Amino acid sequence: MSTLFDKLWNSHVVNRKEGYPDVLYIDRHFIHEVTSPQAFEGLRKRGIPVARPDRTTATADHNVPTKDQHLPIKEALSRFQVETLRKNCKEFGIELYDLLHPFQGIVHIIGPELGITQPGMTIVCGDSHTSTHGAFGAIAFGIGTSEVEQVLATQCILQNKPKQMRIEVNGKLGKGVLSKDIILYIISQISSSGGNGYFVEYAGSAITSLSMEARMTICNMSIEMGARGGLIAPDQTTFDYVKGRRFAPQGEEFEKAVAYWKTLKTDEGAVYDKVYTFDAADIEPMITYGTNPGMGIGITERIPTVEELKDHSEATSFKKSLEYMSLEPGSQLLGKQLDYVFIGSCTNARIEDLRLVADFVKGKRKADNVEVLIIPGSKQVEEQAIREGLDRVFTEAGFELRGPGCSACLGMNEDKVPAGKYCISTSNRNFEGRQGPGARTFLASPLSAAAAAITGRVTDVRELI
């Protein structure tokens, strides 16, 4: 009896030797401009080529501007890093979805939407949110640059098999509660290190009832509890999503693939190292108050006091966090005035997220005290949003829809939140300085962010729908 993870892992082991990590074959390697230059330099020093350029996909996302993408990148270092990626892809024969290319976008958004990401694969990228692709029933995880170099050189990676965790969420989600709230809730329950050393399989009726895009949001944030990755067994929802996408198998090939994909599930009675079970009915719209994604509460709850902390050994970072956020222990966040709203990032910048936001804000107008940025995850999402008229809804609401990129999730481009300002963000990290030095971030769902945009304050979206 094996878990889905066992099956996927074992079918990709090239070599297993006592005392050594497994040599794992990688089906798809995604690269971007930030974590690849030193890896290419390594290949150059060794005088070796990229082993499988046909299994490597490149895009520019972290550094790219979200305005005037047709103009040269203003910041010299960002420009140089993107140019270095261009040069490396050309020299090593890798296809690049560069700025203005119709497929450009955040690496974890374009893989799925192009059908490159498929069930049963092993997928890596020099970015911790590679866990996103696990939503398709794939082993997908983030790696460091030395490992990027390993994969470029050999299409393999040395890995010790992690322990396995099952997280089940059963039941029906309440009104206004999205998959982002599920994952923020889970992380708040097991902490930002609770998944360390594990690979997670998500299951249960609340998970399987989600759309593919909602599932990606869950898997995307697996890393925020310390897990290497998270995956969900593929099912009809998965097959329907993949079908017809540009790089997915077509026709008879697709039917053959589906027959195999249907075998990708955990056997009855397979054993996990750890199991958590949650009830969807316990989850309300979530918001983080601190400086790691585990510091989250239900929107109507209070920030804990030091005495109320689940794990008292976290007291130092808890106090430091609240000082940074300029918040009082025991106080409520509801009603807290905001300065920025950021809807975007690899967690929540898919077309479904934009549709949800547009549906909610249609006919409404943003509060004067907030600036609202909507950053699509890819060129295709941007074009789809325009085709569907979402751009007009956003403009009428006073929101700004810009070009695709990582944007204010991590502030490597020009989009930053100024020091001391509060931003409600649909991204995945609220670390100190994440959105710019001194910026203060509350993580929440796209719907909670949209509600906050209208009221200018932290708001319980359930009261507005």
Place this chain on the structure above:
Amino acid sequence: MLKEKFKSLQSTVVPLPIENIDTDQIIPARFLKATTREGFGENLFRDWRFDNRGNKKDFVLNNPAYTGDILVAGKNFGCGSSREHAAWAIHDFGFKVVISSFFADIFKGNALNNSLLPVQVSEEFLNKIWQQLEANPKAQIEVNLEQQKVILPDGSSESFDINAYKKACLLNGYDDIDYLLSLKNEITAFESR
């Protein structure tokens, strides 16, 4: 290609008793724009070391009482982003060892690939380190990789785990890619299966 070797080390220590230190703190995103591996040390813990005008803040790396090749931090060190730049920055700044009661997986892997030894000790042993440093900031800690042992000034010690393969790599300065390249035939055979 041969990297720097590591066998054992005795050094004073820099204490950072904070939990959940993420890689965005170790090296903020705006400093990830370089295309080489060098020079990240000057921006290590940038926003904890300097204010936005570049003035030094009250932070342990600015305190001349604490120097050395060993960084000791609270649990769950290196969580967050997979950026290897974090390991490069710590190593470039001059640290050879990081001790904590818990490391994030990706950081641990990145450190081991860059001759930076992550040593995981128990919560109790970590507390012992804090106490001994409080009593004497110039206390020296010994980290012996061959014996897989951390030894404190009072003579107490604790063993630590390390993957046998990774230990051999560090002791001999071996590199993962050399090993993987040596398996080229097996990889080709796997691909044509």
